Amino acid sequence: MSSKLKLIGLSSAVSVIALSAAAQDPVSLTVVSWGGAYTASQQRAYHEPFMEANPHVTIINDDGSANALASLRAQSQAGNVTWDLVDMLPSDAQLACDEGIILQIDHDEMLAPAPDGTPASEDFLPGSLGECFIPQIVYSTVLTFRPGAFPDDAQPSSIEDLFDTENFPGRRALQDRPGTNLEWALYADGVDPDEIYEVLATPEGVDRAFAKLDTIKDDIIFWTEGAQAPQLLADGEVAFATGYNGRMFDAIEVEGMEAAIIWDGQVVEWDGWVVPADGPNEELVMEYLYFATDTQRLADQAKYISYGPARASSAPLVGEHADLGIDMAPHMPTAPDNYFAPIVLDNDFWVDYGDELRERFANWMLQ
Amino acid sequence: MAIQHATSEEGAIGTATDSRGRLVTSDGTPLRRALERANRRRKLTALALVGPLLAFILIFFAFPIAQMMWRSVDNPQIVNALPETLNALEEWDGQGIPDEPVFAALHADMVADLDRPRREQKIGPLGIRLNYEISAARSAISRTARAVADFDAPYKDAFTDAHRLWGQPELWRVIKREGRPLTTSYYVAALDREFDDQGNIVKRPENRQIYVSLFGRTLALSLAITFMTFVLGFPIAYYLSTLPMRYANLLMIAVLLPFWTSLLVRTSAWIVLLQQQGVINNALVGMGFIGDDGRFSLIYNQTGTIIAMTHILLPFMVLPLYSVMRTIPPSYMRAAKSLGARPWTAFRRVYFPQTLPGIGAGGVLVFIISIGYYITPALVGGQSGRMISNEIARHIQQSLNWGLAAALGTMLLVGVLILYWVFNRLVGTDSLKFG
Numbered sequence: 001m002s003s004k005l006k007l008i009g010l011s012s013a014v015s016v017i018a019l020s021a022a023a024q025d026p027v028s029l030t031v032v033s034w035g036g037a038y039t040a041s042q043q044r045a046y047h048e049p050f051m052e053a054n055p056h057v058t059i060i061n062d063d064g065s066a067n068a069l070a071s072l073r074a075q076s077q078a079g080n081v082t083w084d085l086v087d088m089l090p091s092d093a094q095l096a097c098d099e100g101i102i103l104q105i106d107h108d109e110m111l112a113p114a115p116d117g118t119p120a121s122e123d124f125l126p127g128s129l130g131e132c133f134i135p136q137i138v139y140s141t142v143l144t145f146r147p148g149a150f151p152d153d154a155q156p157s158s159i160e161d162l163f164d165t166e167n168f169p170g171r172r173a174l175q176d177r178p179g180t181n182l183e184w185a186l187y188a189d190g191v192d193p194d195e196i197y198e199v200l201a202t203p204e205g206v207d208r209a210f211a212k213l214d215t216i217k218d219d220i221i222f223w224t225e226g227a228q229a230p231q232l233l234a235d236g237e238v239a240f241a242t243g244y245n246g247r248m249f250d251a252i253e254v255e256g257m258e259a260a261i262i263w264d265g266q267v268v269e270w271d272g273w274v275v276p277a278d279g280p281n282e283e284l285v286m287e288y289l290y291f292a293t294d295t296q297r298l299a300d301q302a303k304y305i306s307y308g309p310a311r312a313s314s315a316p317l318v319g320e321h322a323d324l325g326i327d328m329a330p331h332m333p334t335a336p337d338n339y340f341a342p343i344v345l346d347n348d349f350w351v352d353y354g355d356e357l358r359e360r361f362a363n364w365m366l367q
Numbered sequence: 368m369a370i371q372h373a374t375s376e377e378g379a380i381g382t383a384t385d386s387r388g389r390l391v392t393s394d395g396t397p398l399r400r401a402l403e404r405a406n407r408r409r410k411l412t413a414l415a416l417v418g419p420l421l422a423f424i425l426i427f428f429a430f431p432i433a434q435m436m437w438r439s440v441d442n443p444q445i446v447n448a449l450p451e452t453l454n455a456l457e458e459w460d461g462q463g464i465p466d467e468p469v470f471a472a473l474h475a476d477m478v479a480d481l482d483r484p485r486r487e488q489k490i491g492p493l494g495i496r497l498n499y500e501i502s503a504a505r506s507a508i509s510r511t512a513r514a515v516a517d518f519d520a521p522y523k524d525a526f527t528d529a530h531r532l533w534g535q536p537e538l539w540r541v542i543k544r545e546g547r548p549l550t551t552s553y554y555v556a557a558l559d560r561e562f563d564d565q566g567n568i569v570k571r572p573e574n575r576q577i578y579v580s581l582f583g584r585t586l587a588l589s590l591a592i593t594f595m596t597f598v599l600g601f602p603i604a605y606y607l608s609t610l611p612m613r614y615a616n617l618l619m620i621a622v623l624l625p626f627w628t629s630l631l632v633r634t635s636a637w638i639v640l641l642q643q644q645g646v647i648n649n650a651l652v653g654m655g656f657i658g659d660d661g662r663f664s665l666i667y668n669q670t671g672t673i674i675a676m677t678h679i680l681l682p683f684m685v686l687p688l689y690s691v692m693r694t695i696p697p698s699y700m701r702a703a704k705s706l707g708a709r710p711w712t713a714f715r716r717v718y719f720p721q722t723l724p725g726i727g728a729g730g731v732l733v734f735i736i737s738i739g740y741y742i743t744p745a746l747v748g749g750q751s752g753r754m755i756s757n758e759i760a761r762h763i764q765q766s767l768n769w770g771l772a773a774a775l776g777t778m779l780l781v782g783v784l785i786l787y788w789v790f791n792r793l794v795g796t797d798s799l800k801f802g
Contacts (some may be wrong), residue, residue: 052448066764067764067765068765068767069764069767070764070765070767073767073769074799089440090760092398095495097491097765098491098495098501098505098509099491099492099495100485100486100487100488100491104485104516132713140518171643189483210574218715220750221665221667221749222749222750224745224746225746228746235642235644235645236644237642237643237644277485277486278486285729290592341492351506352498352502352503352504352505352506353503355498355499355766355768356502356504356575358761358766359575360575362573362758363573363576363577364574364749365750365753366577366580366581366584366753367752
């Protein structure tokens with residue numbers, strides 16, 4: 001009896017040792033993103049499946065992306081990098097990359113190929129991959145309006161209408177930065193979308209853009225935080241508002257706000273991952289990146305938010321919204337019906353001319 | 368008890384002396400040493416009491432401020448990245464484009480950088496630094512750095528082919544001017560000035576001037592807010608000070624309530640109240656005071672900033688006023704009236720002067736706090752209700768131009784110190800009563 005007990009005890013001890021050898025020590029990854037609906041979509045499309053496949057990993061969300069550049073530099077200078085992975089805009093990623101505070105990425109080495117074997121560098125949409133930057137989504141800044149603000153037979157439909165206060169009166173909520181506003185001013189003034197940045201790089205082009213903005217200046221309310229734009233529309237404070245297409249989708253389709261999107265002149269930009277240099281869990285982060293940026297995962301994210309996947313191979317896999325059951329493809333910025341006159345944001349231009357134009361814009365706002 | 372004991376000892380000292388005629392205490396130690404020991408113990412106790420806070424202030428307050436001031440002049444990027452080029456530029460007179468040896472040195476500097484480990488590369492920070500002075504300098508640097516390993520002599524042509532900026536004397540003037548470990552250029556920019564071709568400091572083109580007028584506006588808004596808190600706070604504080612303690616405490620809770628509510632909640636509440644389709648405008652339209660198209664713009668402008676910040680900062684004015692008014696005996700006013708003063712004269716000549724320490728303390732508190740405020744102006748200020756701190760925050764968080772942010776912050780700090788000094792000369796800070 002007692003020897004039997006001993007045997008059972010011994011064998012269970014052996015199995016415990018064997019188990020603990022197979023399971024790894026628990027690790028937590030700190031992933032920094034934009035919060036709100038966007039982080040929620042990443043949680044469901046990327047984090048949860050990854051944690052399911054790797055039970056020892058816990059992913060902690062940090063909503064610090066809005067100030068990620070400053071925090072990353074501070075962490076790096078203090079020699080204490082606590083973030084594992086950061087979601088940021090490509091222009092910020094370029095600055096961080098120039099400073100050497102994030103890792104350079106070998107795209108074909110570190111990222112999964114498409115299911116048909118196309119290497120990552122060819123599968124991601126042209127121009128989206130950066131030296132240190134891996135895109136997840138295409139988002140766009142769009143013009144939206146309140147249909148109730150205008151008669152049924154005279155609804156606005158283009159960026160030109162934003163600058164037409166005679167036929168489309170009412171206040172306009174624009175973001176308090178030169179980006180998008182200057183592009184639209186030139187576009188509405190007749191510049192071809194492909195030539196906007198060439199024109200904007202000349203002093204005459206800048207003058208022209210500001211002169212166009214002058215025509216609606218008295219009707220502008222500037223917003224700072226992304227959530228303000230849908231709020232101003234919902235409260236009836238403004239007739240037009242610029243906003244991120246995902247937030248507007250959320251406000252219109254999920255919250256039931258009365259508003260419509262004008263896809264004309266949508267300013268298209270990427271958003272994606274960067275890896276801080278000297279992060280605490282580099283190897284695991286690379287494993288996560290390989291998983292979270294593959295074709296299926298990027299397509300999955302579109303179930304939860306209306307941002308387009310950054311891989312060509314993901315587009316056919318985009319299905320229905322997980323909770324609403326509506327077909328997501330027509331709500332993507334890249335859907336053919338929406339992508340008829342896009343302005344592709346030129347990050348190099350903004351990194352180069354941003355300082356100067358922001359000063360000029362701030363001066364213009366104060367006048 | 369202790370005092371009595373001490374006096375009795377003193378009494379004993381008068382007679383006790385040692386063999387050499389020195390005064391001693393009752394246990395025989397020389398008095399001087401006993402006093403020294405007691406003194407030292409008192410100093411140590413004082414230091415132990417103050418020490419933790421002193422250390423805290425030094426580490427988390429004085430040190431960061433010193434670091435901020437250092438950052439506003441610190442300028443290592445160009446010196447670190449281009450040592451050879453700067454040497455070669457010594458000879459250059461600042462006119463036209465430099466000659467081949469300078470370009471060869473530039474090539475050597477950039478190639479040397481390619482061999483450094485990535486974290487220690489200097490060319491990236493160099494591009495960001497130069498871009499503060501000349502737009503597009505960053506892409507000139509980074510585009511060149513990608514190709515520089517394949518460059519052949521003559522380097523002058525190779526560089527000017529790689530990016531047009533290398534052929535512009537302005538870029539070279541900036542490299543030569545800023546190729547020093549310390550710089551004044553952040554302060555020059557913070558004062559809306561720039562360097563001209565000859566290196567003189569001149570005003571910026573009018574359409575790029577922002578900071579000086581923002582400083583002026585910040586000052587004006589802060590004064591307006593301080594004045595508003597005084598106008599609204601003085602009667603409340605007076606009324607509270609005349610009430611019995613029981614009711615005064617109850618009403619004080621109402622004054623302090625804003626303190627216990629989240630700043631963002633309070634600010635959002637003002638948005639709901641003040642916007643054109645908000646509670647106040649709707650009520651006015653509903654009662655027929657204004658037409659539907661005559662709604663007031665109460666928010667997203669200076670009015671919004673002043674209203675929201677006056678509300679938020681009101682307790683800082685009421686509390687010092689209240690604590691001062693509590694100590695003014697009501698008998699003074701009665702005495703003034705019994706001596707023939709009319710109520711207004713009695714208030715003006717007897718009561719009001721005694722509240723000045725409270726007004727001074729409340730005013731200084733509100734003014735200094737509001738000068739550095741930035742969340743509320745960012746949310747309700749629109750384009751005309753912004754303050755200098757919004758620009759500082761932008762340079763810290765978004766443009767990452769910490770040098771300029773530090774210069775603006777230092778100027779703000781020095782400005783506040785000067786105002787405080789002036790205030791001290793005029794009113795005297797020793798007469799302030801904070802509560």
